[in-house]
Amino acid sequence: MPKKVPIRKCVGCQERKEKRELIRIVRSPEGEFSVDPTGKKPGRGAYICPKLECLEKAIKNKGLERSFKTAVDDELKELLRQKVTSYEK
Template sequence: MKPRKIPMRKDVVTSEMFPKKDLVRVVKNKDGEISLDPTSKANGRGAYISLNVDNAKMAKSKKVLDKAFSMKVSDEFYDELIAYVDHQQARRELFANDSE
């Protein structure tokens, strides 16, 4: 049996390609609302950011999502994104240690 193909996506902050499961999707819907999409199944324009707190903070400082979605994104959303990425990164470290 041949190995399964791993879907890759580009991080909008660093322009590096990562496996889709190592990224968080941010989506802009038809109404212009921006939200986190942990399931990666919401309708709308998506942009991916790696699960790295430094990259999320860099996204806020460079206003990367403003450019990706061609609209102003609030600082509160960037703070929510940083908190989410921090939480996910901590979960990965915690559960990675349990599997050893």
């Protein structure tokens, strides 16, 4: 029997993809944001495609704020832009 593959939705483009194809962003219980390459950090997570246009859509449509149920600062947005740009190459 084939192994079940977890599916997650990108907060930018709203497409459903396999979990390993997406970048996970986590808000820890202390309120700190970080990129989670392992997918195992504790806290509230949101997933985004490794494309800059998806990140820009998520920022414009407040998808990240909705997922984390809190405001997202410019520092995190810039960190995400750098991470997504490095994934695109």
